[in-house]
Amino acid sequence: MSIATRFKTLRDMPTEDYLAPGNTLCAGCGGILAVRIFHKALGANVAWVNAAGCLTVTMTYPLSPLKSNWLYTAFASAPAGAQGIRDALDILMAKGRLPKSEDLKVVVVSGDGAAYDIGLQSTAGAIDRRLDFYYLCYDNEAYGNTGFQMSSSTPYGSSTKTTPVTPAFPLGNTVAKKNLFEVWRAMKAPYVATLSNSHGVDFLRKVEKGTTMKGPKLYIDFAACPTGWGFDSRDSIEIEKSAVQTGVWPLKEAVDGVVRHTFVPRSLTPVREYLKTQERFRHLFEPAEKTEAINTIQASINSYWEKVASDEGAQVRLAEA
């Protein structure tokens, strides 16, 4: 499906900022950048509904970097918070007690801990009820705000504070990353998309597309995390770009369940180039390279893109580990 878009190049990135400069998050945080871009695409009239995570502490009384509405709910139930706000606004407008000009776009914003783990039940409920809302998950692949513990979004081979690398456990986390995109798609959400802050036009267009649809619109943003992943904060965008180029983070969308990749790397960069940039994967290379594990990761990426190539008739040159 293609729609007329106002976002052709990065120059079309709206200049309005709804997030004041200066907040309490780490330099190079992919999460807050995602909020900033998302907000630009949605415009001013937003109610952000937050689940516990890094963003929660940006809104510390008496300050707020946001020029829009904010409600912190709890770890597990931000989508239900969105339900209450959406329903209340609809009721008040229907009863003539609130002018339409006061309407808000209701956006849940959470990290992967809430989206993949503790809040999945509440999200499922909101999707079942066809709630007209947006979900922006900034996915940094672990519980970042508590200091980087494993979540079900943590990829195979990542060390975290609860999957530390030891002689008996040389790979750190050995469970594959949960496929939340497919979980959400299976629940028949009308729109599901992945985002990367490194691909701003793709990002803006997907949010724009969401605004044309009713119902649950769900986004997973690949949010580079300098403190958790272990890299210099100036490299955030480069690392996100590398995740896309290596095929680690596919940019895609599902409209009414039909999946389409919005960016297909013609030739996958070997995943080791991505893994090498981050402390959390350092044990895969030091003291000795764990070639088998790196091959396992590369094989899983290759098999994913082989299927994409065959499903969508695309040309993808796979990488060797």
Add this chain to the structure above:
Amino acid sequence: MKGQLLTGNAAAASAARLARVDYVPAYPITPQTEIIETIADWVREGTMDSKFVQLESEHSMVTAAGSASLAGARVFTATSSQGLLYAMEMLYNVAGWRAPMVMVNVSRGLAAPIVLEPDHNDILAARDSGFLQFHSETCQEVADLVLLAYRVAEDRRVMLPALVNLDGFYLSFTREPVVLPDQETVDRFLPPYEPLNPLRATAPVARGSSVMEGHIYSYFRYNVHAAAGRAREVFSEAANEFEELFGRAYGPVEGYMLDDAEYVLVISNSFTSLGRQAVKRMRERGVPAGLLKLRMVRPFPSEEIATMLRGRKVVGVFDQNLAPGSGGIFYPEVAASLYHLKGRPNAILPVVGGLGGKQITGKEMAAVFEEMIAIDREGKTPSPMFLMRDDELARVKKAVAVAEGES
């Protein structure tokens, strides 16, 4: 008595409709379910102008209830027992948000073991949440307290959520005559809800912001406490107006045969009626017995308790709940209300009974009063009473024997 025969659950639903609630997020649980089924019927028939949404858990239900209240809707919901505990995290949040929603709790004992009939461990688990609490003895009180709860909760001096409690089975499924007020008079009593700083496009707000410093956190928590304290006065004002309009008087507590009473039982909820009967029987035997019913539980009516129990010989506190390792939950709150009182009662007897809906007979109530008399006459230190009759104990022993495989 005039009125129609209504269950406690129907009375709760009827009051919610009379309060013109905008929004009812719901989740089923026994013995509350009839409330949300009734409302679902009315909304779908078009006889109640509200939006009804079934959530996927009580935790989400209370989240949606609170956030809708912050966005400007008058919100009603109901739960019981495990549901209230499942939502507990959000009770504290909603109170901190200062969202004046009203929730009915239909009391039911807590698992394990799982049980259906009432005691008050569920509702009293919410005692520190910041929700106001009003407890009902009759189905009439259920309806009236729901209306009063909105009036108090939404008052700008209060702005706190409220719980109205009724006992499962004993009220929820029991038909009693209930006089439902007419809509016009209710509208006079309960004006439309005016939210404070709602989420709006033209005037954005940040709600539920984090606080990283203890002094600011303390400030907000003290504010909740102060607002709950103001609810005492606001309740009295509202109750006065309620009496003028509807002819039924409600205080934070209610005395029964207290004038010259020397032995007074403090009790709450539906078993209050059993207490009243016991007082009557004791009076017939020439014992100066009396009763004090707790209706407003949060804020706790310490002053009223002190005023009404001054000079009594012995007070018994009937706790239909149990805090293992401590005893009844009301007991220390009543004792604290009396400690600094000149002319305080000589002794306070802790009584625990009615857990999981265990029936309390007249004989058990009489035993409680007899114990109070014995404490007074013999100068004994009260030791806690845990009510269980011999015939019940025999049945327990039989069940245990079956469970252990004895024939």
